[in-house]
Amino acid sequence: MNHGIGIDITFLSLATLAVVTGWRVFRTDSMVRASFFLLVSFIAVGVIMILLAAEYLGVAMFFMMAVEMTVMALFMVMFMMNPAGLNPMNMVHQERIAIGAGIVGFLVLGAMALLAAFPDQPVSADLEPVRSLGNEMLGDSMLIFESAGIVLLTTMIGVVVLSSHRGRYGAAAVGSLPPGLEPGGDPAGKLEEDEEEESGGHQHHHHH
Amino acid sequence: MLLSELFLPVLMVMFMLTVGAYVVAVLDRLIAGAFGAPQAGRVWLAPMARGAWLMTQHANATEAPDWQAWRLAPALYLALAAIGLAVVPWSESLVATDLVTSVVLWGSVEALATVVIFLHGWSANALLALIGGYRYVALGLSYILISMFVLIGVALPAESLQFTQVVASQEALWNVIRQPLGLPLFLIVGLGMTFWGPLNLADSKDLAGGTASEISGPPRLVWDVARAAMLVAFSGVAASAFLGGWMGPWLPGPLWMAIKMLAVLLVLLLLGRVLPRIAPERCVTLMWVVLLPLSFIDLVWAGIGALL
Numbered sequence: 001m002n003h004g005i006g007i008d009i010t011f012l013s014l015a016t017l018a019v020v021t022g023w024r025v026f027r028t029d030s031m032v033r034a035s036f037f038l039l040v041s042f043i044a045v046g047v048i049m050i051l052l053a054a055e056y057l058g059v060a061m062f063f064m065m066a067v068e069m070t071v072m073a074l075f076m077v078m079f080m081m082n083p084a085g086l087n088p089m090n091m092v093h094q095e096r097i098a099i100g101a102g103i104v105g106f107l108v109l110g111a112m113a114l115l116a117a118f119p120d121q122p123v124s125a126d127l128e129p130v131r132s133l134g135n136e137m138l139g140d141s142m143l144i145f146e147s148a149g150i151v152l153l154t155t156m157i158g159v160v161v162l163s164s165h166r167g168r169y170g171a172a173a174v175g176s177l178p179p180g181l182e183p184g185g186d187p188a189g190k191l192e193e194d195e196e197e198e199s200g201g202h203q204h205h206h207h208h
Numbered sequence: 209m210l211l212s213e214l215f216l217p218v219l220m221v222m223f224m225l226t227v228g229a230y231v232v233a234v235l236d237r238l239i240a241g242a243f244g245a246p247q248a249g250r251v252w253l254a255p256m257a258r259g260a261w262l263m264t265q266h267a268n269a270t271e272a273p274d275w276q277a278w279r280l281a282p283a284l285y286l287a288l289a290a291i292g293l294a295v296v297p298w299s300e301s302l303v304a305t306d307l308v309t310s311v312v313l314w315g316s317v318e319a320l321a322t323v324v325i326f327l328h329g330w331s332a333n334a335l336l337a338l339i340g341g342y343r344y345v346a347l348g349l350s351y352i353l354i355s356m357f358v359l360i361g362v363a364l365p366a367e368s369l370q371f372t373q374v375v376a377s378q379e380a381l382w383n384v385i386r387q388p389l390g391l392p393l394f395l396i397v398g399l400g401m402t403f404w405g406p407l408n409l410a411d412s413k414d415l416a417g418g419t420a421s422e423i424s425g426p427p428r429l430v431w432d433v434a435r436a437a438m439l440v441a442f443s444g445v446a447a448s449a450f451l452g453g454w455m456g457p458w459l460p461g462p463l464w465m466a467i468k469m470l471a472v473l474l475v476l477l478l479l480g481r482v483l484p485r486i487a488p489e490r491c492v493t494l495m496w497v498v499l500l501p502l503s504f505i506d507l508v509w510a511g512i513g514a515l516l
Contacts, residue, residue: 006210032330033274039323056369059309062316066323067352070345073326130308130369 011051018044029088031080035073039065053123056130079163217294217304224293225286228440229433230255231470236477243481259433265425273422274331281328282427286434288317288324292441297372299454299461311359311369314445318355321401321438322348325410328431329419340418343488344403344410350495351400357503358394361387361510362449371445375453384450386513389506391450393499398442398476402435405480409488443472 021041025034046061080089092098137145180186233255241247249257295310297303307313322345329341363369365386366377374383384391396407403410403418411418420431447453447468454461486494 030274032327033277036277036323036327055308056312059307059312059316063312063319063352066316066319067349070323070326071349074342074345128308 007051011048014044014048014051017041018048026091028091031076031089031091032073034091035069035076039069042069053129056133220304221290221294224440225290225433225437228293229436232436232439232473232477233258235473236480239474239477239481259429262424262429262432263426265428267425267427268422270332270334270422273333277327277331278423279427281324281331282423282430282434284324285321285328286430286437288321289434289437289441292317292438293444295371296441296444296448296465297375297453298465300372300376302462303372306370306372309369310371311363311374311449314371315352315356315359317441318348318352318397318401322352325403325419329410332419332422334422336415336417336421337419340410340412340415340421343415344419346492347400347407347409347488347495350492350500351397354393354495354499354503355397355401357500357507358390358397359449361390361507364510364514371448371453375448375455378452378455382450382452387450387506387510389502389509391446393503393506394446394450395472395476395479396499398439398446398472399479402439402442404435404439404476406483406485407491408480408485409491412485439473439476440469443469443476446472 018041021037021044024037025041028034028037042065043062046058046065049058049061052058234251237247237251237254241251248254292314294304295307295313297306325344325348326341329337329339329344332338362374362383365383366374368374368377378386399405399407403412409418411420415421420428423431444465447465451468451472453468454465456464456467459467
């Protein structure tokens with residue numbers, strides 16, 4: 001282990017940043033803040049990966065997580081109907097199960113860190129991490145990676161199609177009508193002339 | 209070691225940030241003057257005067273903003289511009305960080321810029337700023353995709369994700385000729401991610417300044433400097449990726465690089481003054497229906513070129 005104290009200091013501060021921002025994800029009161037705290041946590045992990053000489057994977061973490069967290073924040077705001085994600089909301093649900101799972105997870109991971117025998121195989125200095133990773137991903141394992149990629153993409157599109165079918169004002173395919181001003185009343189705003197639903201006090205339908 | 213690996217690169221990037229932002233401000237005023245816009249004060253002093261004036265102004269506050277994000281966003285955008293400038297090579301050896309994956313790091317800067325611009329608009333807790341932020345996210349995704357395909361195109365002949373290698377691969381033929389679609393597409397990305405001129409939809413006039421509609425004083429100064437610095441970083445990346453970077457006859461490498469960056473900056477600022485702003489909805493259509501397929505063609509072109 002011939003690295004300078006600078007590496008140690010960098011690692012410890014990044015690790016602290018990753019843990020603290022990861023904790024803030026659950027203590028904050030907004031979906032947008034939570035997403036971007038998580039992004040900071042991931043970026044800190046990405047820099048640690050660069051310290052570990054995973055130069056491609058570390059940098060890939062930055063742009064993947066940046067786009068991912070932006071999309072996540074926006075989709076959460078859209079689906080949760082919290083205007084702009086600005087309204088305070090509780091980010092923690094099912095607290096007992098979550099606390100239990102958290103303690104178990106911490107114990108398992110902590111035990112692994114303390115008890116597992118990690119391999120001591122220093123890589124040679126002339127190893128090119130980017131090239132070898134590329135050979136690995138686009139060589140023998142190409143079929144696996146490409147199939148996984150297509151499956152993930154299909155899943156994402158499918159999820160959006162399924163979940164966006166029902167919009168805020170009813171099924172998306174039918175057309176959006178705002179809810180009534182009173183329960184079961186006419187839709188607020190403009191009413192279609194040929195609307196067949198008989199409701200409310202308006203009885204002046206014109207049949208052509 | 210600490211001096212050469214940390215102190216000097218940081219100093220170099222800081223110098224570039226300051227000088228670059230000033231050059232952008234002066235050039236933009238010169239171009240505006242050439243088109244007949246009225247000038248207040250001398251062109252060379254006006255940016256300094258505006259900066260000093262902003263420094264002394266009161267920083268505006270809105271009702272219940274997200275203070276941390278609101279104050280940090282301009283600084284973070286400036287930091288992203290600094291990262292961009294850090295990967296631009298000035299000669300074979302003169303580069304602040306010669307990371308093996310510097311092309312990917314630039315891609316990350318573009319992606320993180322989306323986050324920062326969105327946060328800037330979101331955190332103000334004001335309507336027009338928020339619309340500006342959402343607008344940028346809707347458009348930013350298409351900018352990132354186009355930029356990614358174009359940059360993979362220049363990485364292919366270099367067989368490397370390192371900007372110094374990308375420049376070195378243009379020894380025989382610059383990428384601007386080898387991949388004719390690349391530079392025009394990349395320039396559009398540049399205008400987009402600094403929301404400049406025709407693609408200024410995040411901070412546009414129809415939103416009374418968009419994400420920047422509620423900021424004044426020092427935060428606005430940082431935001432303006434950061435946008436200008438990002439334009440400089442972008443022109444450095446464009447010059448390295450398409451115009452052969454430091455290569456050229458007679459003059460030393462860094463000087464060639466400066467000339468090429470200035471040329472890209474001039475083109476961008478001219479486009480910014482000449483072209484009208486497009487409507488955001490039509491811009492999304494343009495990006496996804498026209499420019500993204502063009503970037504696919506650019507990538508296929510680059511791939512065929514690499515195979516032959």
